[in-house]
Amino acid sequence: MAGRDERPGNTGSRGSRLLGCVALASLVVLGVLAFFLTGPDVRLHPTTGEEFGQFDAVRMLYLHVPMAVLMYASFMLCAAASVGVLVKRTPWWDVMAHSTAEVGTVLCGLVLVTGSIWGRPVWNTWWEWGDVRLMTTLVLFLLFAGYLALRRTTTDPRRQERKAAVVALVAVLDIPLVNRSVAWWENRTLHQRSTLEELKIQDLTLFTLMFGFLTFGLVVWWLTLQRFRVGWLERAAIDHAVGSAIAERRSETSADELDAAIGVTDEQAGEASP
Amino acid sequence: MSEVRRFLADARMVAARDLRIEFRSRVVVGQVVPFALLVLVLFGFALDADHRTLRTFASGLFWVAVLLSALLAVHRSAALEQSEGTMDALRMSGLPPAALFIGKATAVFVQLVLLEVVLLGGLLVLYGVQVVDPALLVVAGLLAGVAVAAAGTLYGALASGLGVRETLLPILLLPVLAPVLIGATRAFDDALGAVAVDGWAWTGLLAVAALIATVVGALAHGVLIED
Numbered sequence: 001m002a003g004r005d006e007r008p009g010n011t012g013s014r015g016s017r018l019l020g021c022v023a024l025a026s027l028v029v030l031g032v033l034a035f036f037l038t039g040p041d042v043r044l045h046p047t048t049g050e051e052f053g054q055f056d057a058v059r060m061l062y063l064h065v066p067m068a069v070l071m072y073a074s075f076m077l078c079a080a081a082s083v084g085v086l087v088k089r090t091p092w093w094d095v096m097a098h099s100t101a102e103v104g105t106v107l108c109g110l111v112l113v114t115g116s117i118w119g120r121p122v123w124n125t126w127w128e129w130g131d132v133r134l135m136t137t138l139v140l141f142l143l144f145a146g147y148l149a150l151r152r153t154t155t156d157p158r159r160q161e162r163k164a165a166v167v168a169l170v171a172v173l174d175i176p177l178v179n180r181s182v183a184w185w186e187n188r189t190l191h192q193r194s195t196l197e198e199l200k201i202q203d204l205t206l207f208t209l210m211f212g213f214l215t216f217g218l219v220v221w222w223l224t225l226q227r228f229r230v231g232w233l234e235r236a237a238i239d240h241a242v243g244s245a246i247a248e249r250r251s252e253t254s255a256d257e258l259d260a261a262i263g264v265t266d267e268q269a270g271e272a273s274p
Numbered sequence: 275m276s277e278v279r280r281f282l283a284d285a286r287m288v289a290a291r292d293l294r295i296e297f298r299s300r301v302v303v304g305q306v307v308p309f310a311l312l313v314l315v316l317f318g319f320a321l322d323a324d325h326r327t328l329r330t331f332a333s334g335l336f337w338v339a340v341l342l343s344a345l346l347a348v349h350r351s352a353a354l355e356q357s358e359g360t361m362d363a364l365r366m367s368g369l370p371p372a373a374l375f376i377g378k379a380t381a382v383f384v385q386l387v388l389l390e391v392v393l394l395g396g397l398l399v400l401y402g403v404q405v406v407d408p409a410l411l412v413v414a415g416l417l418a419g420v421a422v423a424a425a426g427t428l429y430g431a432l433a434s435g436l437g438v439r440e441t442l443l444p445i446l447l448l449p450v451l452a453p454v455l456i457g458a459t460r461a462f463d464d465a466l467g468a469v470a471v472d473g474w475a476w477t478g479l480l481a482v483a484a485l486i487a488t489v490v491g492a493l494a495h496g497v498l499i500e501d
Contacts, residue, residue, distance in 0.1 A: 086497060135452075142449035149445050153436045163432050166494045170428075170450060173486070 011229035016222065023218035030215045033208040034062035060118040066212035068111045070220045072175060074104030075144070077224075079172040082165035094161040095231035097168060098151055103223045105144040112137060123190050132181040133191045140178055143171035156238055157231075281373050288369070288377025292351060293384060301350050302385045307392050310343035314396045328401040333462035336397055337418070337455050340390060344422050345444055347385050351378055352430030352439070361434075361499060371496035375427060379491065383423035390415050397466075406467035410474060414461035417480040421454045424487035431498045454483050 041058035042051050054061075078100040084093030115134070116126050128134055147167045150160060182191045296302055317335045321327050328335070355361040364374060394415075397403045405411055429447040433439040457479040464473025 135456075139449050139452045142452075146442075146446040146449060149442060150432075150436075153438050153442060160436065162497050162500070166428075166432060166497055167446060169494075170490060 011226050011233065016225050019218065019225070020222050023215070023222045026211070026215035026218055030062065030208070030212055033204075033211060034059045038062070038204050038208050054122050057118050057121045060114055062208050062212045063216075064111060064114040064118055065209065066216040067107050067114065069213065070216045071104050071107035071111055072179065074100045074107060074220060074224070075140070075172055075175055078104060078168050082168040085161055085165040089162075091158075091232075091235055094157060094164075095228055095235065097161075097165060098157065098231055099224050099227035101144055101147055101151075101168060102227055103220055105141065105148060106223075107220070108137065108141045108144065112141060119190075128190055131190050132185045133178060136174055136178040136181055140171065140174045143167075143174060147171060157235065158238075281370060284369055284373035285376040285380065288374055289380040289384075292354060292378060292381030295354060296350075296381070296385065302347055302388070306343050306346045306350075306385070307389055309346060310339045310389055310393050311396050313339040313342055314393065314400060318400060325402050329403050329466075330468055332397050332401045332403045333459045333466060333468060335401075336393055336462060337458050339393055340386070340418075340458075341422065341448065341451055341455060343389055344382075344386060344426055345447065347382055347389070348426035348430040348447070349440065349443060351382050351427065352434040352443075355431075356434055365499060371499055372492040374499070375431075375492050375495035376488075378430075379420075379423045379427040379488070382427055383419050386419045386423055387416070390419060403466050403468075405465060407465045407473065410461060410477065411465035414458055414465065414473065414477045414480060417477060417484050418454055418458035418461075420484035421480060421487045422451060424484065424491045425450050425454075428487070428491035428494060428498070431495060454480065457483065 038059065040055045041053040042055060043053045044050070045052055078097050081093045081097035081100060084090075085097055112134075115137075119128065120126050147164060150164055150167055151157065154160060314335065317331075317339070318328060321331070355364065394411075398405075426447060429443060429450065433443045433446060436442060457476045460469075460471050460476040461473040461480065463469040464471050464476070
């Protein structure tokens with residue numbers, strides 16, 4: 001890869017370092033926009049004139065919503081790569097499926113945590129058992145935690161790549177439920193419908209949310225890239241270890257012993273040699 | 275038509291083999307069913323043996339006991355293929371993987387139905403529940419049994435051959451069965467008259483779960499036993 005650092009085991013390249021720096025800077029800018037420059041969500045009741053809204057808790061949504069969307073994207077990429085594993089059976093697809101699943105699971109955990117922190121002041125509870133979206137998201141997290149547990153069962157990923165692909169494809173069946181739960185079970189969720197689809201937000205609020213999507217897009221890109229390279233190096237290390245072991249074993253054995261082991265007689269060996 | 279008949283004959287043969295092994299070894303009857311009853315009794319101890327509380331939560335406790343016991347039954351079903359190169363022999367036999375899956379899932383299903391019947395007896399005697407809608411109870415019990423057996427057989431095949439099957443199987447299987455647990459509990463709530471919910475609507479969800487688990491299992495089984 002052009003610009004790749006030649007030190008052994010290094011996953012950085014000029015491009016990925018630049019990407020990492022831009023992602024980090026974007027995170028800082030997003031933090032400033034979300035926590036300092038945008039205003040709190042305060043509305044006045046039309047008849048009583050009382051203040052209501054999400055107040056400062058709304059700031060958490062600038063992180064929560066983009067992370068949720070990028071979580072979907074990561075898991076869908078994992079599903080696509082898993083199909084690639086089953087159809088093509090090449091390591092590239094498997095390493096991609098593993099990388100995107102790991103990044104998606106981290107995002108899913110963060111979505112649950114940020115959602116819980118947001119829910120405490122707004123819903124007055126850390127956790128709502130009756131909420132369908134919360135439940136389906138938790139199940140999604142557990143499904144992919146199982147996927148990652150399966151991947152850790154052996155140091156050689158080639159042994160369970162097709163099994164892992166099946167687990168991932170079953171797990172992503174939960175994504176439509178998570179995504180559509182707010183519309184399908186309207187009376188079984190505290191989650192609001194998308195304010196973005198109904199264009200209820202504008203100006204700096206809209207810009208910050210869009211900037212959040214861009215920022216987390218870059219972060220996920222960078223994380224997936226790094227995780228992919230680590231996965232690729234792990235594969236290379238295993239192949240190298242197997243190759244070295246075979247070479248070492250061969251060097252311990254003379255040519256005659258090898259011929260005897262595979263049943264070639266001295267005459268046959270003589271005929272074969274020029 | 276003859277292909278369908280041959281497929282069903284293959285599946286029946288596998289199911290009969292698994293059930294014959296179970297009939298002779300009596301692992302499910304001798305170990306899994308007593309374990310399930312033990313779980314019911316432990317719930318009773320944990321909830322201070324209060325009849326009203328037990329009746330209120332009977333459906334949930336019943337299905338948690340079924341799922342925990344199903345793990346043992348599935349584990350046993352998958353272990354049958356691991357001994358003495360059975361799986362290699364099955365691979366060589368030319369048996370369609372889908373027929374093998376349907377046969378194994380059917381055997382697990384029969385064992386689960388037996389388990390459910392015994393546990394229901396436990397609910398009636400130990401928890402003092404009353405059955406308000408027997409038809410709903412039977413249909414929901416059977417559909418949930420199909421879903422658990424199909425998903426269990428799929429994940430049993432998936433975890434088999436790995437050194438950590440015992441610990442990996444629950445982590446993989448239980449989240450997949452979460453919708454079945456929710457649907458079956460709600461349907462039983464209605465059938466036992468514990469909570470006023472539309473149990474038949476939840477039974478519809480169980481039917482969808484059973485269908486998806488069976489179709490995905492039949493399609494994916496070939497991939498899993500190849501490795």
